[in-house]
Amino acid sequence: MNLTLKIWRQKNATSKGRFVTYKVNDISTSSSFLEMMDVLNESLVMKGEDPVAFDHDCREGICGACSMYINGHPHGPDKAVTTCQLHMRKFSDGETIVIEPWRARPFPVLKDLIVDRSAFDKIIQAGGYISVNTGGIPDANAIPIPKVKADLSMDAAACIGCGACVAACKNASAMLFVSAKVSQFALLPQGRIEAAERVQAMVAEMDKQGFGNCTNTGACEAECPKEISISNIARMNREFLSAKVCAPKVKEMNEGGG
Amino acid sequence: MAELNSKIPKGLLPQKWTDYKNHINLVNPPNKRKLEIIVVGTGLAGASAAASLAEMGFKVKNYCYQDSPRRAHSIAAQGGINAAKNYQNDGDSVYRLFYDTIKGGDYRAREANVYRLAEVSNSIIDQCVAQGVPFAREYGGLLDNRSFGGAQVSRTFYARGQTGQQLLIGAYSALSRQIKKGNVEMFTRHEMLDVVLVEGKARGIIVRNLVTGAIERHAAHAVVLATGGYGNVFFLSTNAMGSNATAIWKAHKRGAFFGNPCFTQIHPTCIPVHGDFQSKLTLMSESLRNDGRIWVPKKKEDAEKIRHGKLLPTAIAEEDRDYYLERRYPAFGNLVPRDVASRAAKERCDAGFGVGETGLAVYLDFSDSINRLGKSTIEARYGNLFQMYEKIVDENPYKTPMMIYPAVHYTMGGLWVDYELMTTVPGLFAIGEANFSDHGANRLGASALMQGLADGYFVLPYTIQNYLADQIRVPKFSTDLPEFKQTEKEATDRLQRLMNVKGNQTVDSFHRRLGLIMWDNVGMGRNEAGLKNAIVEIAKLREEFWKDVKISGEPNEINPELEKAGRVADFLELGELMARDALNRNESCGGHFREEYQTPEGEAMRNDEDFKYAAAWEYTGESAEPKLNKEILDYEFIEVKQRNYK
Numbered sequence: 001m002n003l004t005l006k007i008w009r010q011k012n013a014t015s016k017g018r019f020v021t022y023k024v025n026d027i028s029t030s031s032s033f034l035e036m037m038d039v040l041n042e043s044l045v046m047k048g049e050d051p052v053a054f055d056h057d058c059r060e061g062i063c064g065a066c067s068m069y070i071n072g073h074p075h076g077p078d079k080a081v082t083t084c085q086l087h088m089r090k091f092s093d094g095e096t097i098v099i100e101p102w103r104a105r106p107f108p109v110l111k112d113l114i115v116d117r118s119a120f121d122k123i124i125q126a127g128g129y130i131s132v133n134t135g136g137i138p139d140a141n142a143i144p145i146p147k148v149k150a151d152l153s154m155d156a157a158a159c160i161g162c163g164a165c166v167a168a169c170k171n172a173s174a175m176l177f178v179s180a181k182v183s184q185f186a187l188l189p190q191g192r193i194e195a196a197e198r199v200q201a202m203v204a205e206m207d208k209q210g211f212g213n214c215t216n217t218g219a220c221e222a223e224c225p226k227e228i229s230i231s232n233i234a235r236m237n238r239e240f241l242s243a244k245v246c247a248p249k250v251k252e253m254n255e256g257g258g
Numbered sequence: 259m260a261e262l263n264s265k266i267p268k269g270l271l272p273q274k275w276t277d278y279k280n281h282i283n284l285v286n287p288p289n290k291r292k293l294e295i296i297v298v299g300t301g302l303a304g305a306s307a308a309a310s311l312a313e314m315g316f317k318v319k320n321y322c323y324q325d326s327p328r329r330a331h332s333i334a335a336q337g338g339i340n341a342a343k344n345y346q347n348d349g350d351s352v353y354r355l356f357y358d359t360i361k362g363g364d365y366r367a368r369e370a371n372v373y374r375l376a377e378v379s380n381s382i383i384d385q386c387v388a389q390g391v392p393f394a395r396e397y398g399g400l401l402d403n404r405s406f407g408g409a410q411v412s413r414t415f416y417a418r419g420q421t422g423q424q425l426l427i428g429a430y431s432a433l434s435r436q437i438k439k440g441n442v443e444m445f446t447r448h449e450m451l452d453v454v455l456v457e458g459k460a461r462g463i464i465v466r467n468l469v470t471g472a473i474e475r476h477a478a479h480a481v482v483l484a485t486g487g488y489g490n491v492f493f494l495s496t497n498a499m500g501s502n503a504t505a506i507w508k509a510h511k512r513g514a515f516f517g518n519p520c521f522t523q524i525h526p527t528c529i530p531v532h533g534d535f536q537s538k539l540t541l542m543s544e545s546l547r548n549d550g551r552i553w554v555p556k557k558k559e560d561a562e563k564i565r566h567g568k569l570l571p572t573a574i575a576e577e578d579r580d581y582y583l584e585r586r587y588p589a590f591g592n593l594v595p596r597d598v599a600s601r602a603a604k605e606r607c608d609a610g611f612g613v614g615e616t617g618l619a620v621y622l623d624f625s626d627s628i629n630r631l632g633k634s635t636i637e638a639r640y641g642n643l644f645q646m647y648e649k650i651v652d653e654n655p656y657k658t659p660m661m662i663y664p665a666v667h668y669t670m671g672g673l674w675v676d677y678e679l680m681t682t683v684p685g686l687f688a689i690g691e692a693n694f695s696d697h698g699a700n701r702l703g704a705s706a707l708m709q710g711l712a713d714g715y716f717v718l719p720y721t722i723q724n725y726l727a728d729q730i731r732v733p734k735f736s737t738d739l740p741e742f743k744q745t746e747k748e749a750t751d752r753l754q755r756l757m758n759v760k761g762n763q764t765v766d767s768f769h770r771r772l773g774l775i776m777w778d779n780v781g782m783g784r785n786e787a788g789l790k791n792a793i794v795e796i797a798k799l800r801e802e803f804w805k806d807v808k809i810s811g812e813p814n815e816i817n818p819e820l821e822k823a824g825r826v827a828d829f830l831e832l833g834e835l836m837a838r839d840a841l842n843r844n845e846s847c848g849g850h851f852r853e854e855y856q857t858p859e860g861e862a863m864r865n866d867e868d869f870k871y872a873a874a875w876e877y878t879g880e881s882a883e884p885k886l887n888k889e890i891l892d893y894e895f896i897e898v899k900q901r902n903y904k
Contacts, residue, residue, distance in 0.1 A: 012815065028533050030652070035537050038766070045764050045810050045819060053816050055325060057498040059538045061646065062423055063329040078649075085649050110469060111816040114325075118446065121326050125438040129431035130390045134310040134715045137384040141345065144399025154392040154417055157424060161328055184390060191390050 001027050001093040005040065007052055008100045010109050013116075017109065019098075029089040033076060034059060034066065036088055054113040061085040061225065064160030067167070068113055069100040074164035074223045082162060082225045102163050104172035106210045117163050119209040120177060126205035127198040128181045130190055149187045156183040158226045165220035165228075171212030176220040178206050179236035180228050186239050196243035203240055262515075262874055262889045265676040266370045271895045272352075275374045278677075279720055283727030290315035293726050294478040294734065296463055298450045298505055300327030302422070302707060303690025304484030305429035306714030312441035313432075314719060316726075319476060320433065320442050321465060323449040323500055323821075328430045331486060331498040332710060335422025336543035336643065337406065338414035339386075339707040341379040346403050350411040352376045357896060359705060362408040362595050363670070363698020364848035364864060365898045366518070366872065368891060370677060371695050378716040379708050383415055385715055389428040393417050405548055406703035408595040408903075414704045419543055419642045425707055429714070448474075449821065450505045451749040453481055453512050453686060456741045460686035464742075464749045468821065471814035473750050475737035479729045480685045480722060483509060484714070487669035487691040489522065491829045491836065492781070493773025495666035496528060496541040502825035503832050506673050506692050514681035515874035515887060517674035517694025519832065520840035523701055523849050524782050525667035526599035529650055530619040539665040540650060542622070543643055544703040547592045549627035549636060550660070552599070554611040554620050556580045564613045571613065571621055571659050582606055590903040597700040597849045597862075598903060600664035604782050605860060607663070614661045623659035664782060668706060670697040670849065671839075674874040674889070678721035679713060682874075685729075687722060689713035694872065699848025753813050756823045761806030765822045768803050772796065772826070772833055780837050785853040789841040793834055800830040835875060835884060842886060845869045866898055 002025045010017030024043075027036050034056055041051035057065040066083040070076035076086045091097065099113065107115040157180070165176035182199050185191025191198075214233055221230040267274040285293065293316055297308040300322040308320040322330060344350040356376035360367055383401070387393065393415050394402040403412040417424040436442040447468040454462040454475070462477035488503035489495040510516045527542045555561045556578045563569035582602055584591045594602075603620045606612065613619050628636050633656060637644070644655045651661070673681045673688035675695055680687050690710040697705065736742075779792035803826070811817040846855040846862035847869070855863040871888040878885050 028535060030532050031535050032537070032650075035535050038537055039535060042764050042766060045808060048810060050811050051819060053818055057324060057329055057500050058331060058334045059499060060334055060496075060540045061649075062334050062420065063324070063331070063498065064326075065324060065329050080645070081649055085646070087649065087652070089652060114816065117325060121328070121434065121437075121444075121446075124328075124431060125434040129435045130388065131435065132385075132388045132432075133313040134306075134385060134432070134719070135381070137381070137388045140343070140383045140387040140393075141400050143387075145395055146399055147395045147397050150392050150395045153390075154394075154424075157392050157417075157427065158420060160423070161326065184392065188390050188392065190388055 001029060001088065001091070003027060003091065003094070004096040006096065006098045009052070009112055011111065013108055013110055027088055029087070031088050032059070032084060033068070033070070033086040033088065034084050052113060053111045056084055059084040062160060064162035067102050067115060067162055067164070069102060069167055071098055074102065074167040075225050080225055080227050082160070102167040104166045106172065107163060107166065119211070120161050120163065120174070122209055123174065123178055123202055123205045124181065127201035130185060131194060143189050145188060153184050153187040156180040156187070156228065156232050159228050160226055162225065164223050164225060166211065168219040168223035169212065170217065170219070171215060173214045173220070174206050174211035175214040175233045175236065176224065176228055176230065178202050179232035182236045182239055183232040186235065195239060196246070199236060199239040199243050262887055263676060264368060264889055265678055266368070267677065271369065271373050274370050275377055282720065282724040285723050285727050285730065287315050289730045291317065293317065293729060294319065295480050295482060295722070296476060296478040297321070297482045297484060298463065299330065299484035299486060299692070300430070300433065301330035301332035301484060301486055301690060302426055302429055302710030303692070303714040304330065305426065305433045306711050307482055307484060307689060307718050308442055309429060309432035309436050310715050310719045311722070312436035318436070318442045319445065319478060321445045321448045321450060323447065323468060325446055327433060327444065327446065328427060330426060331501050332426045332707070333423045334498065335707055336419045336541065337545040338404065338416035338421045338704040339382065339425060340406070340413050340702070340704045341383045341415060341708065342376055342413060343380055343383060345401060346412045348411045350413050354411065355379060355413065358409050359696070359702060360698065360896060361901060362702040363700050364862070364901055365698065365866070365870070365893070366847055366891065367696055367698030368872070369893055369895060374717065375696050375709060375712050378712045381716055382708060382711045386425055386428050389432060391417065391424045391428045404545055405593060407544055407547065407593045407599065408702040414545070416545070419545070419640065422707060425711065429711070450485070451824070452508045452745050454742050454745045455512055455683065456735065456739060459684045461735050462737065462742060464746050469816055471812070471817065473746055475742045475746055477735035477737050477742070479726060479732060480687065482687045482689060482718065482722070483673065483692050484689045485692050487672065488829070488832055489666045489669050491772065491833050492666040492776045493769045494531065494536060494539050494777070496525060496539050499538060502828070504825055504828045506688065507828040507832050509673060509681065509683065509686060511877050513683045513877070514686060515674040515876050516671070516835060517872050517874050518671040518839065519836045519875065520780065520843060520850050521670035521699050521848065522666060522836070523596060523668040523670060524600040524664040526596055526603055526664050527622060527662045528665035528667070529647065530614050530616065530661055530663040540646070541665070541667060542647060542660065542662060544596065546622060546640060546643065549639065550592065550622040550624050551581055551626060552583050552592055552620055552622055553579045553581045554606045554613060558610050561611045561613055561617070565615065565617050580611070587903045594903045595700055595702060600782060601851060603664055619661040619663045621659040622662045624655065625659070628656065668701055670694065670699060670701055674872065678724060679718055680721070680725065685725060687718060689718050699850055753820065753824065756807065756820065756827065757809055757813055759804060759807050759809070761808050763806050764808055765819055765826050768799065768807060769822070769826045769829070771799055772830060775799065776833055776836070780833070780840055783851055783853050784840050786841065789837050792837040793841070796830060796834045796837065803827065803830055838884065839873055839875065842873065843869055864900070870898070
């Protein structure tokens with residue numbers, strides 16, 4: 001199939017970007033979207049032009065590196081896939097495809113389609129963990145966990161941290177990402193111990209990083225490649241409220257020797 | 259020949275690790291704060307080591323080429339992690355896990371290391387549960403297990419088809435906690451280019467900041483490489499696009515011996531290759547072999563019709579199907595180890611019974627299990643894998659059998675390390691897939707996660723202290739030492755040389771050609787003529803690369819082409835060493851199958867008389883042949899036998 005690509009090109013974080021139009025021909029319908037980009041880049045290199053820079057690594061939908069905003073959708077038109085798992089059979093011959101980076105202030109563009117998502121790491125560093133050191137741990141079966149809860153926790157833990165939820169949201173909210181981590185731990189007895197401190201610390205960091213708030217449009221859930229449920233946001237709001245009301249205020253969870 | 263000291267502790271096998279821990283030198287808390295450790299890589303081994311060392315009080319610097327430590331390729335492991343818990347009451351024990359691993363590795367691993375691995379396996383599960391890893395559970399609330407190849411017990415813990423992801427995120431969260439506390443300094447989008455030696459000891463690394471292109475010098479009292487395997491030498495593999503051998507290869511060229519480079523694992527259940535533009539291969543978890551039956555048509559004419567699209571697999575009658583693993587290996591059936599399953603698939607396809615458009619595929623069929631257990635049970639077990647398959651292949655595996663074919667997946671070889679996980683360069687350690695240690699000639703399923711976390715959480719944090727206890731009087735190093743400047747200059751010059759070639763062929767085109775040479779000659783079946791041919795061809799390709807590679811852009815910016823070029827340049831050297839090692843090893847064992855050495859039934863023929871050793875290759879210079887050193891493997895506690903899965 002032959003395609004027209006309109007791709008956002010931006011030399012670096014400080015320069016101004018623009019759309020550049022490219023043509024690619026003879027693309028196989030069974031190749032992945034990134035393999036199509038590889039074909040484009042090979043031809044650009046051969047012409048002595050700068051290839052399009054984009055983040056990618058595992059190419060099997062799990063590392064969360066790839067991040068293209070395709071025809072107005074994070075990860076493109078197909079449901080429940082990352083860009084690397086999107087296949088060209090989802091497009092038609094002769095189509096024009098618009099490719100942009102994630103657009104959100106907390107994710108500044110570094111080059112072309114590469115953005116800086118370290119704000120997500122900062123949120124995890126603020127409290128996305130259970131404070132246990134290596135060693136001296138009781139037997140794994142010492143605390144039974146209801147299967148239903150373990151499964152719900154796993155549903156939330158499936159998040160790959162790609163940032164599609166932020167890119168999809170008109171407020172650039174990171175609530176789906178943060179709530180998935182909060183929920184994973186809040187549902188487990190091991191995570192309950194610091195639940196109140198965790199949710200407060202992570203929400204505070206989320207705000208500090210400049211992510212917007214949730215206005216319940218549900219775009220994040222609709223575009224999430226791992227189909228993380230928006231009910232996690234409801235759970236996080238509940239956790240946050242009860243922490244504010246019931247628990248002593250904790251500024252930084254690791255100050256208490258966590 | 260240099261003397262290889264594996265430093266295996268004396269005493270009975272079950273006591274070695276305990277005795278070792280009781281007698282090593284430790285570093286007291288105030289001194290820990292003065293000692294710096296560089297950890298390169300943030301996969302299961304790297305992240306768990308960085309977090310554990312920081313918790314103990316050391317100052318850690320941690321590096322990854324990705325934009326976040328959470329993206330290391332351990333994340334893609336699907337099936338599970340082994341441990342000798344015996345929760346299923348099916349007769350498992352530390353000894354059994356140890357024995358299965360040694361046997362699975364075809365008696366080419368070090369007994370003491372493997373026993374230690376089995377011993378600490380249980381602590382890993384405890385640790386992960388405490389971190390909030392949501393492992394699969396039974397209705398009673400206890401942990402669930404499943405079976406994997408090469409074992410007759412159920413000892414594999416799993417989190418759906420995303421076990422690697424969940425374990426990695428667990429290690430990443432522990433790491434994040436230490437970053438927040440200031441005990442770990444994290445460098446993302448940084449790639450290691452070389453290791454710096456001062457007076458023969460590893461004292462730092464040279465890295466490239468992948469955003470600015472700046473070359474930086476970083477110093478420490480010890481350097482730990484946790485940079486994974488080198489499967490991407492084959493171009494097409496299940497590794498991530500960025501997975502590379504540069505760190506270990508540069509360490510090798512600075513004096514670290516390379517152990518068993520030819521031991522490569524070809525995983526039997528991957529989605530078959532579909533075209534020339536393909537960039538990587540996708541694994542389908544081995545756990546699928548619990549409920550899937552592998553077959554090809556019994557009649558060649560049926561296979562041919564299928565290849566031409568004139569016959570559907572579902573139309574082939576039961577008696578016309580050849581369930582070749584069940585036929586050849588009745589005791590283990592579809593759950594034979596990976597090397598055995600891969601070779602059996604190749605044998606059938608080479609004989610003309612393969613399916614799919616190319617004839618390079620076999621069926622993995624779930625219809626019996628769906629009939630027996632119901633679709634919903636199969637969906638609960640493998641739903642995400644089936645979905646992934648359908649996205650890629652555009653076929654519904656609930657209705658038509660999956661097609662699979664072997665692909666390069668893991669490298670058992672790596673930097674040679676002693677019992678303390680130290681390479682032959684003092685102060686330079688290698689952990690996880692980057693070292694050669696525990697899997698011998700073939701790794702069992704669900705054992706990579708176990709080894710990565712064992713090394714990082716429970717082994718290295720002890721053994722590195724035995725080295726560092728000596729270093730407490732050594733002040734912090736200045737990166738202005740001539741050794742740092744010189745190594746930096748060499749790294750910069752090399753990048754400039756690459757940029758200056760200004761040839762006519764892309765990096766990927768060279769990588770693809772190297773991959774083909776490797777797959778055809780150093781892949782699933784190897785022989786003397788092919789290996790000799792590969793050595794010549796790789797050398798020619800390397801020469802062509804340095805004369806004709808074309809890299810666009812500048813070195814002082816984000817430049818993925820330059821990143822790839824540096825990695826491919828190293829693969830072009832490592833590939834040759836793999837071929838040399840395979841040529842030297844005149845036997846078939848595990849993943850290394852030399853066609854000259856097989857039984858009349860086509861089973862691998864080991865030669866314990868001449869090859870019961872780990873090959874440790876020593877770099878001797880650009881144009882000189884590498885030197886072979888041997889670590890003879892003594893089996894004190896188990897009897898070395900012909901591996902039998904019949």
